[in-house]
Amino acid sequence: MLNYIWAGMVIFSVISAAFGGNGEVISSAIISSASDAVTLCIRLGGTICLWGGLMEIAEASGLTGAVCRLLSPFLKIVFPKMDMKSKTAKAISMNVTANLLGLGNAATPLGLEAMKRLQEENGKKDRASADMMKFVVMNSAAFHLIPTTVAALRQDYGCKTPFDIMPASWISSAAALLVGLTAAVILIKISESVKWKK
Amino acid sequence: MEKITSFILPAVTAGIIIFGFAKGIKVFDCFAAGVKKGLSSAIxxxxxxxxxxxxxxxxxxxxxxxxxxxxxxxxxxxxxxxxxxxxxxxxxxxxxxxxxxxxxxxxxxxxxxxxxxxxxxxxxxxxxxxxxxxxxxxxxxxxxxxxxxxxxxxxxxxxxxxxxxxxxxxxxx
Structure with missing residues:
Protein backbone atom coordinates (compact mmCIF):
# COMPACT_ATOMS: atom_id res chain seq x y z
CA MET A 1 0.00 0.00 0.00
CA LEU A 2 2.63 2.54 1.03
CA ASN A 3 4.71 1.70 -2.04
CA TYR A 4 1.85 2.69 -4.34
CA ILE A 5 0.94 5.83 -2.38
CA TRP A 6 4.53 7.01 -2.22
CA ALA A 7 5.22 6.41 -5.90
CA GLY A 8 1.90 8.07 -6.71
CA MET A 9 2.78 11.14 -4.63
CA VAL A 10 6.14 11.60 -6.36
CA ILE A 11 4.86 11.00 -9.90
CA PHE A 12 1.79 13.23 -9.43
CA SER A 13 4.02 15.99 -8.01
CA VAL A 14 6.41 15.92 -10.95
CA ILE A 15 3.52 16.02 -13.46
CA SER A 16 1.87 18.93 -11.62
CA ALA A 17 5.18 20.77 -11.45
CA ALA A 18 5.72 20.26 -15.18
CA PHE A 19 2.31 21.71 -16.03
CA GLY A 20 2.53 24.53 -13.49
CA GLY A 21 6.10 25.46 -14.43
CA ASN A 22 7.36 24.81 -10.90
CA GLY A 23 10.50 22.93 -11.97
CA GLU A 24 12.99 24.98 -10.00
CA VAL A 25 10.88 25.09 -6.85
CA ILE A 26 10.48 21.32 -6.80
CA SER A 27 14.19 20.78 -7.48
CA SER A 28 15.18 22.70 -4.39
CA ALA A 29 12.36 20.99 -2.47
CA ILE A 30 13.86 17.56 -3.23
CA ILE A 31 17.28 18.60 -1.94
CA SER A 32 15.99 20.35 1.18
CA SER A 33 13.72 17.41 2.08
CA ALA A 34 16.80 15.30 2.81
CA SER A 35 18.11 17.61 5.51
CA ASP A 36 14.57 18.25 6.77
CA ALA A 37 14.15 14.51 7.33
CA VAL A 38 17.40 14.34 9.32
CA THR A 39 16.34 17.33 11.47
CA LEU A 40 12.93 15.75 12.07
CA CYS A 41 14.58 12.45 13.00
CA ILE A 42 16.88 14.12 15.53
CA ARG A 43 14.02 16.09 17.05
CA LEU A 44 11.87 12.96 17.28
CA GLY A 45 14.85 11.04 18.66
CA GLY A 46 15.14 13.57 21.46
CA THR A 47 11.51 13.23 22.51
CA ILE A 48 11.76 9.42 22.27
CA CYS A 49 14.70 9.50 24.70
CA LEU A 50 13.00 11.98 27.04
CA TRP A 51 9.79 9.96 27.28
CA GLY A 52 11.71 6.71 27.38
CA GLY A 53 13.38 7.99 30.53
CA LEU A 54 10.21 9.29 32.16
CA MET A 55 8.32 6.10 31.32
CA GLU A 56 11.05 3.96 32.88
CA ILE A 57 10.36 5.77 36.17
CA ALA A 58 6.58 5.53 35.73
CA GLU A 59 6.87 1.82 34.97
CA ALA A 60 9.08 1.06 37.99
CA SER A 61 6.84 3.03 40.36
CA GLY A 62 3.68 1.27 39.20
CA LEU A 63 2.16 4.45 37.74
CA THR A 64 1.68 2.97 34.24
CA GLY A 65 -0.07 -0.03 35.76
CA ALA A 66 -2.50 2.27 37.57
CA VAL A 67 -3.27 4.29 34.41
CA CYS A 68 -3.76 1.04 32.50
CA ARG A 69 -6.30 -0.23 35.06
CA LEU A 70 -8.16 3.07 34.70
CA LEU A 71 -8.37 2.79 30.90
CA SER A 72 -8.81 -0.98 30.64
CA PRO A 73 -12.65 -0.89 30.28
CA PHE A 74 -12.21 1.21 27.13
CA LEU A 75 -9.22 -0.77 25.82
CA LYS A 76 -11.15 -4.03 26.30
CA ILE A 77 -13.71 -2.84 23.74
CA VAL A 78 -11.08 -2.11 21.09
CA PHE A 79 -8.70 -4.99 21.92
CA PRO A 80 -10.93 -7.77 23.32
CA LYS A 81 -8.21 -10.45 23.34
CA MET A 82 -5.54 -8.37 25.03
CA ASP A 83 -4.20 -9.18 28.51
CA MET A 84 -4.79 -5.95 30.44
CA LYS A 85 -1.80 -6.60 32.71
CA SER A 86 0.65 -7.00 29.81
CA LYS A 87 3.33 -4.48 28.88
CA THR A 88 1.52 -3.95 25.57
CA ALA A 89 -1.67 -2.80 27.28
CA LYS A 90 0.36 -0.52 29.55
CA ALA A 91 2.18 1.07 26.61
CA ILE A 92 -1.08 1.60 24.71
CA SER A 93 -2.73 3.22 27.72
CA MET A 94 0.19 5.65 28.13
CA ASN A 95 -0.15 6.63 24.45
CA VAL A 96 -3.89 7.17 24.87
CA THR A 97 -3.29 9.29 27.98
CA ALA A 98 -0.79 11.51 26.13
CA ASN A 99 -3.32 12.00 23.32
CA LEU A 100 -6.12 12.83 25.76
CA LEU A 101 -3.96 15.48 27.44
CA GLY A 102 -3.09 16.96 24.04
CA LEU A 103 0.61 16.12 24.49
CA GLY A 104 1.27 15.33 20.82
CA ASN A 105 5.04 15.27 21.32
CA ALA A 106 4.72 12.53 23.91
CA ALA A 107 2.11 10.49 22.05
CA THR A 108 4.48 9.42 19.25
CA PRO A 109 7.32 8.02 21.42
CA LEU A 110 4.79 6.24 23.66
CA GLY A 111 2.99 4.90 20.59
CA LEU A 112 6.28 3.58 19.18
CA GLU A 113 6.87 1.72 22.45
CA ALA A 114 3.42 0.14 22.09
CA MET A 115 4.21 -0.84 18.48
CA LYS A 116 7.40 -2.57 19.68
CA ARG A 117 5.36 -4.64 22.17
CA LEU A 118 2.71 -5.44 19.56
CA GLN A 119 5.42 -6.58 17.15
CA GLU A 120 6.76 -9.03 19.78
CA GLU A 121 3.34 -10.70 19.85
CA ASN A 122 2.97 -10.58 16.06
CA GLY A 123 3.36 -13.90 14.24
CA LYS A 124 4.26 -12.56 10.79
CA LYS A 125 6.99 -9.99 11.20
CA ASP A 126 6.49 -8.06 7.93
CA ARG A 127 2.70 -7.99 8.13
CA ALA A 128 0.66 -5.77 10.45
CA SER A 129 -1.44 -7.65 13.02
CA ALA A 130 -5.10 -6.77 13.55
CA ASP A 131 -4.28 -5.09 16.87
CA MET A 132 -1.58 -2.99 15.17
CA MET A 133 -4.00 -1.80 12.50
CA LYS A 134 -6.56 -0.81 15.12
CA PHE A 135 -3.89 0.94 17.17
CA VAL A 136 -2.53 2.97 14.24
CA VAL A 137 -6.07 3.95 13.14
CA MET A 138 -6.74 4.99 16.73
CA ASN A 139 -3.70 7.26 16.63
CA SER A 140 -4.52 8.81 13.27
CA ALA A 141 -7.91 9.85 14.70
CA ALA A 142 -6.47 10.82 18.05
CA PHE A 143 -8.91 11.95 20.70
CA HIS A 144 -7.75 15.17 22.38
CA LEU A 145 -9.68 16.25 25.47
CA ILE A 146 -7.70 19.48 25.53
CA PRO A 147 -6.64 20.84 22.12
CA THR A 148 -3.75 22.91 23.49
CA THR A 149 -2.03 24.02 20.27
CA VAL A 150 -5.28 24.98 18.52
CA ALA A 151 -6.50 27.03 21.48
CA ALA A 152 -3.18 28.87 21.74
CA LEU A 153 -3.31 29.83 18.04
CA ARG A 154 -6.95 30.93 18.28
CA GLN A 155 -6.00 33.20 21.13
CA ASP A 156 -3.06 34.61 19.15
CA TYR A 157 -5.47 35.65 16.41
CA GLY A 158 -7.71 37.56 18.79
CA CYS A 159 -10.26 34.98 19.93
CA LYS A 160 -11.56 35.73 23.44
CA THR A 161 -12.94 32.26 24.06
CA PRO A 162 -10.34 30.01 22.39
CA PHE A 163 -11.61 26.85 24.10
CA ASP A 164 -15.23 27.15 22.96
CA ILE A 165 -14.55 24.69 20.10
CA MET A 166 -13.91 21.87 22.58
CA PRO A 167 -17.37 20.22 22.60
CA ALA A 168 -17.56 20.31 18.80
CA SER A 169 -14.05 18.94 18.59
CA TRP A 170 -14.94 16.06 20.96
CA ILE A 171 -17.92 15.17 18.79
CA SER A 172 -15.90 15.07 15.59
CA SER A 173 -13.03 13.17 17.26
CA ALA A 174 -15.43 10.61 18.69
CA ALA A 175 -17.21 10.21 15.34
CA ALA A 176 -13.89 9.80 13.51
CA LEU A 177 -12.66 7.28 16.08
CA LEU A 178 -15.89 5.30 15.94
CA VAL A 179 -16.04 5.20 12.12
CA GLY A 180 -12.29 4.47 11.80
CA LEU A 181 -12.31 1.59 14.29
CA THR A 182 -15.57 0.11 12.99
CA ALA A 183 -14.24 0.28 9.44
CA ALA A 184 -10.98 -1.32 10.58
CA VAL A 185 -12.77 -4.21 12.33
CA ILE A 186 -15.05 -4.85 9.34
CA LEU A 187 -12.24 -4.59 6.77
CA ILE A 188 -10.01 -6.90 8.84
CA LYS A 189 -12.82 -9.50 8.96
CA ILE A 190 -13.33 -9.22 5.18
CA SER A 191 -9.63 -9.50 4.34
CA GLU A 192 -9.25 -12.50 6.68
CA SER A 193 -12.13 -14.36 5.08
CA VAL A 194 -10.78 -13.62 1.58
CA LYS A 195 -7.42 -15.06 2.56
CA TRP A 196 -9.08 -18.09 4.12
CA LYS A 197 -10.93 -18.93 0.89
CA LYS A 198 -7.69 -18.83 -1.09
CA MET B 1 -8.11 27.70 31.47
CA GLU B 2 -5.36 29.13 29.25
CA LYS B 3 -2.91 29.12 32.15
CA ILE B 4 -3.85 25.60 33.25
CA THR B 5 -3.12 24.04 29.86
CA SER B 6 0.40 25.44 29.70
CA PHE B 7 1.10 23.57 32.94
CA ILE B 8 0.00 20.12 31.71
CA LEU B 9 3.45 19.08 30.52
CA PRO B 10 5.38 20.35 33.57
CA ALA B 11 2.77 18.79 35.86
CA VAL B 12 2.99 15.40 34.14
CA THR B 13 6.80 15.46 34.19
CA ALA B 14 6.99 16.47 37.85
CA GLY B 15 4.17 14.08 38.79
CA ILE B 16 5.99 11.06 37.33
CA ILE B 17 9.24 11.93 39.09
CA ILE B 18 7.62 12.77 42.45
CA PHE B 19 5.55 9.56 42.40
CA GLY B 20 8.66 7.52 41.59
CA PHE B 21 10.66 9.27 44.30
CA ALA B 22 7.93 8.61 46.86
CA LYS B 23 8.00 4.91 45.96
CA GLY B 24 11.73 4.85 46.72
CA ILE B 25 12.98 4.53 43.15
CA LYS B 26 16.40 5.85 42.12
CA VAL B 27 14.76 8.28 39.71
CA PHE B 28 17.86 9.61 37.97
CA ASP B 29 19.42 6.19 37.32
CA CYS B 30 16.08 4.91 36.14
CA PHE B 31 15.62 7.90 33.79
CA ALA B 32 19.08 7.39 32.27
CA ALA B 33 18.38 3.70 31.68
CA GLY B 34 15.18 4.57 29.85
CA VAL B 35 16.89 7.18 27.67
CA LYS B 36 19.51 4.61 26.65
CA LYS B 37 16.78 2.28 25.38
CA GLY B 38 15.23 5.09 23.35
CA LEU B 39 18.50 6.04 21.69
CA SER B 40 18.70 2.96 19.48
CA SER B 41 15.15 3.21 18.17
CA ALA B 42 15.59 6.84 17.00
CA ILE B 43 18.12 6.01 14.27
Missing part, protein backbone atom coordinates in the same frame (compact mmCIF):
# COMPACT_ATOMS: atom_id res chain seq x y z
CA UNK B 44 15.85 3.35 12.80
CA UNK B 45 13.26 6.03 12.08
CA UNK B 46 15.39 7.89 9.54
CA UNK B 47 14.59 5.67 6.51
CA UNK B 48 10.77 5.98 6.74
CA UNK B 49 11.02 9.69 7.64
CA UNK B 50 13.30 10.42 4.67
CA UNK B 51 10.78 8.86 2.30
CA UNK B 52 7.79 10.59 3.88
CA UNK B 53 9.38 14.04 3.94
CA UNK B 54 10.48 13.72 0.30
CA UNK B 55 6.99 12.77 -0.88
CA UNK B 56 5.21 15.41 1.19
CA UNK B 57 7.61 18.25 0.29
CA UNK B 58 7.28 17.44 -3.41
CA UNK B 59 3.47 17.42 -3.17
CA UNK B 60 3.41 20.75 -1.37
CA UNK B 61 5.92 22.59 -3.57
CA UNK B 62 4.79 21.25 -6.96
CA UNK B 63 1.32 22.76 -6.86
CA UNK B 64 -0.16 19.24 -6.82
CA UNK B 65 -2.22 20.03 -3.72
CA UNK B 66 -4.04 22.85 -5.53
CA UNK B 67 -4.89 20.39 -8.31
CA UNK B 68 -6.28 17.88 -5.78
CA UNK B 69 -8.21 20.63 -3.95
CA UNK B 70 -9.84 21.76 -7.19
CA UNK B 71 -10.85 18.20 -8.02
CA UNK B 72 -12.46 17.75 -4.60
CA UNK B 73 -14.36 21.07 -4.67
CA UNK B 74 -17.73 19.55 -5.75
CA UNK B 75 -17.47 16.98 -2.94
CA UNK B 76 -16.88 19.75 -0.41
CA UNK B 77 -20.01 21.58 -1.49
CA UNK B 78 -22.12 18.46 -0.97
CA UNK B 79 -20.67 17.66 2.47
CA UNK B 80 -20.87 21.22 3.82
CA UNK B 81 -17.13 21.80 4.26
CA UNK B 82 -16.35 25.47 3.47
CA UNK B 83 -14.38 25.74 0.22
CA UNK B 84 -11.68 27.82 1.94
CA UNK B 85 -11.12 25.11 4.56
CA UNK B 86 -10.77 22.40 1.91
CA UNK B 87 -6.99 22.92 1.41
CA UNK B 88 -6.55 22.27 5.14
CA UNK B 89 -8.61 19.09 4.92
CA UNK B 90 -6.51 17.89 1.99
CA UNK B 91 -3.25 18.71 3.75
CA UNK B 92 -4.02 17.52 7.28
CA UNK B 93 -3.64 13.74 6.70
CA UNK B 94 -0.35 14.33 4.85
CA UNK B 95 1.65 17.02 6.64
CA UNK B 96 1.49 18.21 10.25
CA UNK B 97 3.65 21.31 9.84
CA UNK B 98 1.96 22.14 6.53
CA UNK B 99 -1.54 22.01 7.97
CA UNK B 100 -0.46 24.18 10.91
CA UNK B 101 0.68 26.90 8.47
CA UNK B 102 -2.56 26.54 6.51
CA UNK B 103 -4.57 26.76 9.75
CA UNK B 104 -2.83 30.03 10.69
CA UNK B 105 -3.62 31.47 7.26
CA UNK B 106 -7.31 30.66 7.69
CA UNK B 107 -7.32 32.27 11.15
CA UNK B 108 -5.60 35.35 9.72
CA UNK B 109 -7.86 35.70 6.65
CA UNK B 110 -11.22 34.88 8.21
CA UNK B 111 -10.70 35.34 11.95
CA UNK B 112 -10.96 32.62 14.63
CA UNK B 113 -14.69 33.19 15.24
CA UNK B 114 -15.81 33.01 11.60
CA UNK B 115 -17.45 29.82 10.35
CA UNK B 116 -14.29 28.99 8.35
CA UNK B 117 -12.12 29.65 11.40
CA UNK B 118 -14.26 27.46 13.64
CA UNK B 119 -14.41 24.53 11.23
CA UNK B 120 -10.63 24.74 10.74
CA UNK B 121 -10.08 24.84 14.53
CA UNK B 122 -12.29 21.80 15.09
CA UNK B 123 -10.52 19.86 12.33
CA UNK B 124 -7.11 20.77 13.79
CA UNK B 125 -8.24 19.75 17.28
CA UNK B 126 -9.50 16.36 16.24
CA UNK B 127 -7.10 14.88 13.67
CA UNK B 128 -3.55 13.66 13.62
CA UNK B 129 -1.31 13.43 10.56
CA UNK B 130 -2.40 10.03 9.25
CA UNK B 131 0.51 9.33 6.89
CA UNK B 132 3.04 10.35 9.53
CA UNK B 133 1.50 7.91 12.01
CA UNK B 134 1.37 5.10 9.44
CA UNK B 135 4.94 5.50 8.15
CA UNK B 136 6.62 6.16 11.50
CA UNK B 137 4.70 3.59 13.56
CA UNK B 138 5.07 0.77 11.04
CA UNK B 139 8.55 1.86 9.95
CA UNK B 140 9.84 1.66 13.51
CA UNK B 141 9.12 -2.07 13.72
CA UNK B 142 9.80 -2.99 10.10
CA UNK B 143 6.22 -3.76 9.04
CA UNK B 144 5.88 -3.65 5.25
CA UNK B 145 2.33 -4.89 4.73
CA UNK B 146 0.00 -2.40 6.38
CA UNK B 147 -3.22 -4.16 5.36
CA UNK B 148 -6.33 -2.09 5.75
CA UNK B 149 -4.78 0.65 7.93
CA UNK B 150 -4.68 3.45 5.34
CA UNK B 151 -8.26 3.07 4.02
CA UNK B 152 -9.70 2.84 7.56
CA UNK B 153 -7.66 5.83 8.76
CA UNK B 154 -8.62 7.97 5.76
CA UNK B 155 -12.28 7.09 6.32
CA UNK B 156 -11.87 8.33 9.89
CA UNK B 157 -10.32 11.57 8.58
CA UNK B 158 -13.16 12.15 6.14
CA UNK B 159 -15.71 11.55 8.92
CA UNK B 160 -13.88 14.12 11.01
CA UNK B 161 -14.06 16.78 8.24
CA UNK B 162 -17.78 16.33 7.61
CA UNK B 163 -18.72 16.16 11.30
CA UNK B 164 -16.52 19.20 12.02
CA UNK B 165 -18.45 21.24 9.46
CA UNK B 166 -21.74 20.07 11.00
CA UNK B 167 -20.81 20.60 14.65
CA UNK B 168 -19.32 24.06 13.97
CA UNK B 169 -22.81 25.25 13.10
CA UNK B 170 -24.36 23.38 16.01
CA UNK B 171 -22.31 25.02 18.76
CA UNK B 172 -22.23 28.49 17.21
CA UNK B 173 -22.77 30.85 20.09
Missing amino acids: GLLPPLMGLVLGVTMLRQSGALEVITNMLRPLAQISGIPVDVLPLAVLSPISGSGSLTMFEQILKNFGPDSFEGRVASIIMGSTETTFYAVTVYYGSVGIKKTGITVPAALLADMTCFVVSAMSAGLFNS
